[in-house]
Amino acid sequence: MNSHTRDSVVKRFFDIIFSLIVLILFSPFGIIIVLILKFTGEGEILYKQSRMGQNSEQFGIFKFVTMVKDSPNLGAGDITLKDDPRVLPFGKFLRKTKLNEFPQFLNVLIGEMSFVGPRPLVINQYDMIPENFQQKIKLLKPGITGIGSIIFRDEERYLEDNKENSNEFYKTEIVPFKASLECWYEDNMSFFIDSLLILTTIIMVFSPDTKLYKYLFSELPQHEIFNP
Numbered sequence: 001m002n003s004h005t006r007d008s009v010v011k012r013f014f015d016i017i018f019s020l021i022v023l024i025l026f027s028p029f030g031i032i033i034v035l036i037l038k039f040t041g042e043g044e045i046l047y048k049q050s051r052m053g054q055n056s057e058q059f060g061i062f063k064f065v066t067m068v069k070d071s072p073n074l075g076a077g078d079i080t081l082k083d084d085p086r087v088l089p090f091g092k093f094l095r096k097t098k099l100n101e102f103p104q105f106l107n108v109l110i111g112e113m114s115f116v117g118p119r120p121l122v123i124n125q126y127d128m129i130p131e132n133f134q135q136k137i138k139l140l141k142p143g144i145t146g147i148g149s150i151i152f153r154d155e156e157r158y159l160e161d162n163k164e165n166s167n168e169f170y171k172t173e174i175v176p177f178k179a180s181l182e183c184w185y186e187d188n189m190s191f192f193i194d195s196l197l198i199l200t201t202i203i204m205v206f207s208p209d210t211k212l213y214k215y216l217f218s219e220l221p222q223h224e225i226f227n228p
Contacts, residue, residue, distance in 0.1 A: 010191050015115050019108040026102060033064060033099065041088040042069055046103055051120035054141045059112045061120055062103035066091030084156075098205065104144050116194040117143025118182035128171045133179035136186045145201040147185050148178040150213055151226065153204060158226070173225060180221040193217075 037045045048060040067086045087095065094100035107113040113120065120142035121129075129137065143149075152158075155174065162169040185193070196216045203210055213220075 007189070007191060011114060011116075011194065012111070014191070014194075015108050015111075018115055019105040022102075022105050023109070026105075029099075030102060033094070033102075036090055037065055040090050041065070044069065049122065051122060051142070052126040052138075053112055053120055054138065056126075056138045058123070059107070059120075061113075062106050064094055064100040064103060066094050066100045101144055108144065112141075114141040114143045115145065116197050117141050117146050118185070119143070119146065119149050119178075125170075125175065128175045129179045130176055133176070133183050136183045137179060140182070140186055140189075145197060146182065147197060147213070147217065147220070148181045150197065150200055150204065151181060151220075152178055153208065173223075177221065177223045177226060184219075184221055 034045050037043075042065075044065040046062055047065050048062055050058050051061045053059045066088060067084075068088065091100070104113060108115055117140050118137050126134075152174065158174065159166045159170065200210075200213050200216060203212055
């Protein structure tokens, strides 16, 4: 067994064990969220959205509902802006704390996602990725967190600063740079790097403005606007 295969086996084993632990421990909080969603907003709880996965295969990602029905056909489409009017009141809390992502541990458990990897994109956003980056990213199983998710945790702020041309800014600036970050991960992927990314993610939940990743990860791609 070569090192790449061994790392893949370890990663999958970790994904199964960790997702089971999280689903069990978080279930009481999950029940509370389900009840709040059921009796507030539009009464919807979960939605399943088509995303691009490993080897460019589509799968359905699970999330707690945070926006009004048919939101992709309203406003900014698949892009969510800061103070987006399509976001429901309780949805703002879920999105800020990232609790809306919790159901994705089901995707991890069944093998469609990993705990660490590039964020899975909707099809039209996936098609924005430059071809040279896309060829590397499609080799990876998408993740709940990753280097791109960490650096763009406050992605909505960048879009708000460029809201007059948010779709063009997303396509020409955010997508290519985020793709370069995911390619950095593909080049440096290891159980140790995954552990550091998970640690950084946990710390960011309690301290969103932390720049810990600057000290943990060397030689990250640079960008004049985002300055990771």
